[in-house]
Amino acid sequence: MQWFDALVQGVLLGGMYAQYALGMALMFGVMRIVNVSHGDLVILLSLIGISLASSFGFGPVTVMVALVPLAVILGWLLQKAILNRVVGDDPLPSLIATFGLSLALQNLMLQIWSANSRSLPGGGIESKSIQIGGIYIGLLPVIVLAFAIGLTFALDLMLKRSRFGRALRAAAADVEAASMTGINPRRVYAAATAIAVGILGFAAVFQSLRSTVAPADGGAQLIYAFEAVIIGGMGSVWGAFIGSMVLGISQAIGFRIDPGFGVLAGHLVFLLVLATRPQGLFGKG
Amino acid sequence: MTAVLSTHGLIARYGDFQALYGVDIDLAEGEAVALIGANGAGKSTFLRAVMGLLRVAPDMVRLKGQPIGGMATDRMVQMGISIVPEGRRLFTGMSVEDNLRVAVDQAQRMGRKGGWSLARLQALFPILKDKARTPVESLSGGQQQMVAIGRALLCQPSVLLCDEISLGLAPKVIREIYAALPEIRAQGTAVMLVEQDVGLAQSASDRLYCMLEGRVTLSGRSAEVTRDQIGAAYFGGSHAVV
Numbered sequence: 001m002q003w004f005d006a007l008v009q010g011v012l013l014g015g016m017y018a019q020y021a022l023g024m025a026l027m028f029g030v031m032r033i034v035n036v037s038h039g040d041l042v043i044l045l046s047l048i049g050i051s052l053a054s055s056f057g058f059g060p061v062t063v064m065v066a067l068v069p070l071a072v073i074l075g076w077l078l079q080k081a082i083l084n085r086v087v088g089d090d091p092l093p094s095l096i097a098t099f100g101l102s103l104a105l106q107n108l109m110l111q112i113w114s115a116n117s118r119s120l121p122g123g124g125i126e127s128k129s130i131q132i133g134g135i136y137i138g139l140l141p142v143i144v145l146a147f148a149i150g151l152t153f154a155l156d157l158m159l160k161r162s163r164f165g166r167a168l169r170a171a172a173a174d175v176e177a178a179s180m181t182g183i184n185p186r187r188v189y190a191a192a193t194a195i196a197v198g199i200l201g202f203a204a205v206f207q208s209l210r211s212t213v214a215p216a217d218g219g220a221q222l223i224y225a226f227e228a229v230i231i232g233g234m235g236s237v238w239g240a241f242i243g244s245m246v247l248g249i250s251q252a253i254g255f256r257i258d259p260g261f262g263v264l265a266g267h268l269v270f271l272l273v274l275a276t277r278p279q280g281l282f283g284k285g
Numbered sequence: 286m287t288a289v290l291s292t293h294g295l296i297a298r299y300g301d302f303q304a305l306y307g308v309d310i311d312l313a314e315g316e317a318v319a320l321i322g323a324n325g326a327g328k329s330t331f332l333r334a335v336m337g338l339l340r341v342a343p344d345m346v347r348l349k350g351q352p353i354g355g356m357a358t359d360r361m362v363q364m365g366i367s368i369v370p371e372g373r374r375l376f377t378g379m380s381v382e383d384n385l386r387v388a389v390d391q392a393q394r395m396g397r398k399g400g401w402s403l404a405r406l407q408a409l410f411p412i413l414k415d416k417a418r419t420p421v422e423s424l425s426g427g428q429q430q431m432v433a434i435g436r437a438l439l440c441q442p443s444v445l446l447c448d449e450i451s452l453g454l455a456p457k458v459i460r461e462i463y464a465a466l467p468e469i470r471a472q473g474t475a476v477m478l479v480e481q482d483v484g485l486a487q488s489a490s491d492r493l494y495c496m497l498e499g500r501v502t503l504s505g506r507s508a509e510v511t512r513d514q515i516g517a518a519y520f521g522g523s524h525a526v527v
């Protein structure tokens with residue numbers, strides 16, 4: 001029972017990780033852009049959300065309605081102002097540019113919000129739980145998982161079936177050939193990054209409802225998202241979702257073995273996948 | 286005949302290296318023009334310069350008289366110039382159908398109308414229907430070339446630029462591909478064929494140009510130029526007009 005409980009909690013935790021990982025699956029998995037500021041953007045959005053809540057008395061739903069469009073604009077600006085200048089076959093320029101952005105964002109957040117941990121008041125939703133056959137399941141983690149599944153489904157469908165999705169996959173395969181087919185790669189990439197960061201708007205609300213956030217926390221989110229995408233396999237949206245589940249379950253089970261072992265267990269499973277199946281669970285080749 | 290596409294003293298460089306030295310070439314509506322020349326003559330460079338993939342001055346490339354030189358490549362497509370690029374450049378990891386649908390999508394987005402549809406293309410090259418769901422990288426070279434041509438046609442071009450579409454293919458496959466040319470031209474589409482195979486270029490075109498070291502060294506009606514003239518233009522000698 002204890003292990004089954006760990007499994008359930010792991011899946012729920014995986015729902016949170018999937019929300020970080022989806023944007024990474026799009027940017028790193030499909031577009032091959034390394035965005036080191038991924039986690040810092042989650043934190044920035046979380047802190048903005050918390051400030052909105054405390055200044056205007058917004059509830060979590062209102063914060064989400066405000067934050068997601070803001071995240072979309074932020075993503076669009078990120079691509080227009082920085083990443084479109086450095087896209088190409090070489091991932092190094094985007095890595096360096098976003099590493100600089102990551103440091104700048106962390107310092108900016110420290111200036112504005114100080115190093116304190118904060119969280120978003122959820123009006124009681126964060127402590128509600130349901131009991132199913134001896135296992136307590138938090139309502140909020142279930143909502144997080146449901147959102148993660150919905151977002152994964154929508155993103156996968158968009159990528160596979162929509163005009164925009166085809167244009168993005170084409171541009172990712174060969175930017176120049178895409179432009180020879182009438183695609184404006186910069187516009188497509190700007191829209192894709194807007195979507196990737198837009199998803200972080202959801203993640204930011206849930207992250208700050210579930211636990212606390214502080215300006216220096218972004219690194220962990222970056223690593224989890226990165227690991228989930230690699231475990232699942234580059235270019236696969238459902239792969240990133242499954243990768244998040246693997247990571248969440250590994251951490252939850254590791255935590256049951258020893259509370260200090262939880263996060264490490266996740267990293268170990270990541271390394272194990274990397275060693276035995278470097279293309280990821282759903283990757284080709 | 287008025288030119289649909291023309292270049293005027295077209296110059297192109299790769300950094301310090303000048304690859305084109307004032308190239309004047311024109312194409313009329315529905316015309317097939319061949320561009321021949323040895324390796325490194327500048328044929329692909331010419332096509333890339335026309336497509337906006339190299340920096341050129343606006344006046345150096347004209348579409349129906351309008352200066353378009355150096356515009357973004359996606360704008361060139363929007364205005365009706367398509368290319369079958371050297372090396373095909375298909376979208377790997379995507380199915381044959383998705384490769385083609387990218388072009389259908391964009392033509393739709395740009396509001397370009399024309400005679401080509403997925404169904405018509407599949408009638409022209411039936412293999413594109415049989416292999417619709419196959420990842421494009423697992424096709425044979427000839428089949429991949431058909432996808433590349435199909436992708437360019439689905440952009441509904443008024444000018445189609447083809448860069449060595451026969452390269453590395455078996456004679457039977459080359460014939461199959463070239464057999465599609467009349468139907469393409471019947472749309473009113475002007476076609477430029479860059480070819481290494483002189484005989485093929487000559488028989489498939491109305492006029493031909495020969496380039497050498499970034500300059501046009503021969504131009505004339507394909508049926509009238511002689512082997513000797515081509516030989517001289519290929520390897521050196523003064524510019525001859527027939």
Ligand SMILES: Nc1ncnc2c1ncn2[C@@H]1O[C@H](COP(=O)(O)OP(=O)(O)OP(=O)(O)O)[C@@H](O)[C@H]1O
Nearest residue numbers: 299302304322323324325326327328329330331481
């Ligand atoms: N990216 C590049 N950078 C620098 N020089 C280049 C580049 N591409 C081509 N060149 C040079 O420009 C000249 C023209 O090359 P281009 O590819 O246009 O020739 P081509 O006529 O298409 O030859 P081929 O029949 O081999 O395809 C050559 O001297 C080539 O070395």
Ligand SMILES: [Mg+2]
Nearest residue numbers: 328329330371
């Ligand atoms: Mg060439």
